[in-house]
Amino acid sequence: MYLGIDLGTSGLRALMTDAVGKPVASAEAQYDVQTPHPGWSEQDPGDWITALDQAMAQLQGSPGYSDICGIAVAGHMHGAVLLDGFDQVLRPCILWNDTRSAAEAAELDAAEMVRDLSGNIVFPGFTAPKLLWVQRHEPEIFANTAKVLLPAAYLNLHLTGGHVADMSDSAGTSWLDVGARDWSEQLLEAGHMRRDQMPDLVEGSAAAGTLRPELAVRWGFGTDVTVAGGAGDNAAAACGTGVMAPGQGFVSLGTSGVVLTARDGFRPDPATAVHTFCHAIPDRWYQMGVMLSATDCMNWLGRITGQSPADLTAGLGEELQPPGPMTFMPYLSGERTPHNSASLRGGFQGLSIATTAEDLARAVMEGVCYGLRDCLEALRKTGAEIDSCLVIGGGSKSAYWVKLLATILNLPLQLPKDGEFGAALGAARLARLAVTGDDPAEVLTAPESAMTVAPDPLLRDGYEAGYAAFRKRAAELT
Incomplete structure (x- = not known):
């Protein structure tokens, strides 16, 4: 039996699978994000430990529970957990969606060889600029920092007692030579850090340690x-x-939006604002375009209108409609791909006295899809081609949104059958590989597809024109 732990931004999920990877039981526990100032986003790492204990208590008694022989953690990336020499947390973890270090990110991004070695723009959400910010604004904490761990690596420390991180997570720090899959002395020096402050590196499918006896x-x-x-x-x-x-x-x-594709080599193109990271298995990489607010845009609209997203979109039905009269720019928290701007903000264009809440919801859905199209086009500029594409995430439960997305991307989208196929399952699969040494190609397989949603050929040209208008408006904002 294997255990996959998905350490998310708002909660932790634990998934048990059997020897052949079939899900057996799962448990969840929630925690909060603190925003003490505009643009800040922090979390107490102790809340993750509490959530893990709660999830494990829920799983106890599940069939095969006592036979668990492998564990792996998947974590939200880029977070900075600062530890002293006794592994005590010095301050709340600064999360991936925290934008306070925009100036430090720009400074690092302009430094010699940083993009070449890291393979990426230094985004404000990455780890390295966070530490520069701490050095400048919290110098005593910086001086006492013995180790910097990502959220998943902090749970690894709790589980094993060792400071160990995997390549895929570490690739989002701006301290890793992503092509060489090792910490870079030049990148560390640029960020005023040292190698001894970094965790040891292993591949995601390799053993990082053994569960502490007390646990x-x-x-x-x-x-x-x-x-x-x-x-x-x-x-x-x-x-x-x-x-x-x-x-x-x-x-x-x-909550955020991602278009991701696998690559069999290191082919970065930072100018596109595409992320190029190590994959979780050896000798593989992946690239992705990221938008910071996807379904979160609909959640925001729900909060300000006092309606649930389901209520806002109920009148749309499932039959795809032509593009609406408004354009929504989904930059509520800034944007990564393709704009790399922490200060970019969203808005509606084309509002009238006749605009309804449903019109706003429709515009939000279209704007999010146009943003994901931006991500796809940025990936294509790196030479990546996507022949088959799954659609996952909470928004994929909306038949209308998936049809809209397929048409705007002009790609058939496969909806997986109900079941497990996300980060928790991926972590459980990595645990299995670390224990058994099985062939990753035999373990890391695609889920069975429930259906394929094709682009609507009758509305394709209309949405292509809508995307052109979206791009024009984005150019005006940037």
Whole structure:
């Protein structure tokens, strides 16, 4: 039996699978994000430990629970957990969607060889600029920082007692030579950091350590439970959806939006604002375009109108309509791909006295899809081609939104059958690989498809014109 832990921004999910990867049981626990100032986003790492204990308590008694022999963690990327020499947390973790270090990010991004070695623009949400910000604004904490761990690596520390991180997660720090899959002395020096402050590196499918005896006793496990390197959340989702080879990809209509494809080599193109990261298995990489607000845009609209997203979109039905009269720019928290702007903000164009809440919801859905089209076009500029594409995330439950997305992307989208195929499953699969050494190609397979949603040929030209208008408006804003 294997355990995959998905450490998300708003909650932790634990998934048990059997020896052949079939899900057996799952549990969840929630926690909060703190925003003490505009643009700040922080979390207490102690809340993750509490959530893990709660999830494990829920799983106890599940069939096969005591036979768990491998564990892996998938975590939200880029977060900075600062530890002193006794592994005590010095301050709340600065999260991936925190934009306070925009100036530091721009400074690092302009430094010699940073883009060449890291393979990426230094985005404000990445880890390295966070530490420059701490150095300048919280110098005592910076001086006492002995280790910097990503969220998943912090859980690895809790599980094993060791400072270990995987390649896919570490690729989002701006300290890793992503092509060489090792910490870069030049990148560390640019960020005023040292190698001894970094965790040890392992591949996500390799063993990172053994579960601490006190946890094994408390949870009712054996004495030799392997903890794998794990993965960043999107790499883990790629493992769960079987996105391993060039041409394969997925679109995530989640809180943030992602268009991801696998690559068999290191082919960065930072100017596109595409992310180029190590995959969770050796000798593989992946690239993705990221928009910071996807379904979160609909959640925002729901909050200000006092209606649920389901209520806002109920009148649309399932039959795709032509483009609406308004354009929505989905930049509520800035944007990564393709604009790399923490200060960019969203808005509606084309409002009238006759505009209804449903009109606003329709415009939001279209604007999010246009933003994901931007991500797809940026990926294509790197030479990536996506032949088959899964659609996952909470927004994929809306038949209308999926039809709209397929038409705007001009790609057939495969909807997986109900079941497990996300980051928690990907983590459980990595745990299995670390224990058994099985062939990743036999383990990291795609889920069965429930249906394929094709672009609407009658509305394709209309939405192509809508995308052109969206791009024009984005150019005006940037």
